[in-house]
Amino acid sequence: xxxxxxxxxxxxxxxxxxxxxxxxxxxxxxxxxxxxxxxxxxxxxxxxxxxxxxxxxxxxxxxxxxxxxxxxxxxxxxxxxxxxxxxxxxxxxxxxxxx
Numbered sequence: 001x002x003x004x005x006x007x008x009x010x011x012x013x014x015x016x017x018x019x020x021x022x023x024x025x026x027x028x029x030x031x032x033x034x035x036x037x038x039x040x041x042x043x044x045x046x047x048x049x050x051x052x053x054x055x056x057x058x059x060x061x062x063x064x065x066x067x068x069x070x071x072x073x074x075x076x077x078x079x080x081x082x083x084x085x086x087x088x089x090x091x092x093x094x095x096x097x098x099x
Contacts, residue, residue, distance in 0.1 A: 001029045003050055016087050023091070 009025040012018050033049035053059040 001025070001032050005029075015084075016091065019088055019091060 006025055006029055009022045013022050030051065033051050037048050048054055053062045
């Protein structure tokens with residue numbers, strides 16, 4: 001999957017359903033990279049088909065650092081925007097416990 005599809009998907013997020021659709025595009029990208037890496041390993045000094053962070057810990061660390069460094073959503077939010085951020089957090093948290 002090319003990065004443009006991921007960019008298009010993130011730019012289309014408007015609600016919980018489109019956020020979940022974005023997560024699906026990201027998941028497919030991850031799976032494609034893992035399969036490709038198993039078939040022919042990339043350069044050990046390069047990212048895995050665009051994935052710099054190849055485990056959940058480094059992925060979350062990078063998300064936190066990138067969001068903080070880029071000031072993503074750190075301004076005061078209106079009530080509707082605050083609810084959207086809460087929904088996004090709840091959806092991601094489901095990845096830990098949902099069976």
